[in-house]
Amino acid sequence: AQSVTQLGSHVSVSEGALVLLRCNYSSSVPPYLFWYVQYPNQGLQLLLKYTTGATLVKGINGFEAEFKKSETSFHLTKPSAHMSDAAEYFCAVIQGAQKLVFGQGTRLTINP
Amino acid sequence: DVKVTQSSRYLVKRTGEKVFLECVQDMDHENMFWYRQDPGLGLRLIYFSYDVKMKEKGDIPEGYSVSREKKERFSLILESASTNQTSMYLCASSDWGVSAGNTIYFGEGSWLTVV
Numbered sequence: 164a165q166s167v168t169q170l171g172s173h174v175s176v177s178e179g180a181l182v183l184l185r186c187n188y189s190s191s192v193p194p195y196l197f198w199y200v201q202y203p204n205q206g207l208q209l210l211l212k213y214t215t216g217a218t219l220v221k222g223i224n225g226f227e228a229e230f231k232k233s234e235t236s237f238h239l240t241k242p243s244a245h246m247s248d249a250a251e252y253f254c255a256v257i258q259g260a261q262k263l264v265f266g267q268g269t270r271l272t273i274n275p
Numbered sequence: 276d277v278k279v280t281q282s283s284r285y286l287v288k289r290t291g292e293k294v295f296l297e298c299v300q301d302m303d304h305e306n307m308f309w310y311r312q313d314p315g316l317g318l319r320l321i322y323f324s325y326d327v328k329m330k331e332k333g334d335i336p337e338g339y340s341v342s343r344e345k346k347e348r349f350s351l352i353l354e355s356a357s358t359n360q361t362s363m364y365l366c367a368s369s370d371w372g373v374s375a376g377n378t379i380y381f382g383e384g385s386w387l388t389v390v
Contacts, residue, residue, distance in 0.1 A: 172315065199381075206279070206365055206381035207318075253317060261306050261325060261369070262333070263379055265317040 165190045165258045169266035177274045182226075182241040184269050186254030189235065195257040196237045198228055201268075202250045210252075213237065224248070249273045278302070279382035281366050287388045294353040296385050298366030305370065307349035308379065309333075309341060312363040321364075324349055356389045363387075 170185040188194055195214050199207040211222025218230040224247075228239045237254060254266040282297040300307065306325050310318040310333075320333030322341040330341050338360060342350045349368075353360055363386050369379040 169317075197379075204383075206383040207367075208381070209378050212378065262308075262320060262323060263318075265310075265319075267315055267317040 165192075165194065165256045165264055167196075167254045167256050167264060167266040169252075169254050169269050171269055172267060173270045173272070175272040175274060176244050178246055179243050182239075182244045182248065182271065184239040184252050184254075184271065186228075186237045186239065186266060187235050188237060188254075188256050190256060196228075196230060197255040197263065198222065198226070198237075198239050199253045199255060199265075200224075200250050201253065207253065210239070244271075244273050246273050246275065279366055279368050279380050281364075281382040281385045283385050284383065285386045285388075287390060288353075288356050290357060290389055292353075292356050292389075294356050294387065294389075296351040296353075296364055296366075296387070298349045298351070298368075298382055299347055300349075300366075300368040300380070301347065302368060302370070302380070303346065304368040304380075305346075306368060306379075307343065308367040308369075309339075309349065309351045310365045310367065311335065312365055312384070318365065321351065353387075356387075358389050361387060361389045 166189045197212045198210040211220045213230045221227045255263045258264045278301045280299045308323040309321040324330045324343040340352045366382040367379045370377045
């Protein structure tokens with residue numbers, strides 16, 4: 164069965180600093196991978212997804228992620244953090260035909 | 276614009292009550308899902324439906340049931356609410372072919388407190 168592990172339940176960075184949120188996956192087949200963001204008291208919003216093709220995926224709000232098969236990783240990055248990036252971030256992988264399996268989530272805090 | 280609507284954002288129910296959480300999507304999607312979100316556990320799938328009147332158990336179906344009588348509506352039912360079902364519940368929908376990369380869209384969530 165497919166699974167994802169997010170390293171670090173809480174990450175704190177300064178405004179303007181690099182954001183790096185880590186995600187490793189386990190999959191017996193080529194994975195489809197997703198990053199979702201959840202702002203306070205809201206549902207989940209898709210940031211970006213990797214299906215096939217280019218391994219560097221660009222998403223909304225300046226985020227990007229790189230699929231690295233050799234490292235079974237799909238880490239999320241943003242060059243310069245903004246206060247509005249404070250949220251919880253979830254990595255997810257497809258399981259079977261129709262289901263998403265989520266990691267435990269990483270709460271990102273931005274310090275002024 | 277894509278819309279998944281959960282009718283109740285905040286509910287407080289008593290132990291033993293029957294609870295209905297309603298979800299409606301306006302995108303003519305085949306698939307609909309109910310997830311439960313708890314701190315440190317991420318999102319866990321309760322049930323999903325891939326067609327009207329069709330359903331499959333997810334990872335944590337115990338204590339829950341679902342109903343899908345119309346394509347756009349998917350209900351989660353707690354037959355006898357218990358305090359360990361206090362949680363955030365998220366409804367989602369997608370077009371057929373999630374494995375092909377189709378996006379799953381989420382509602383804003385329903386906070387349920389069982390006292």
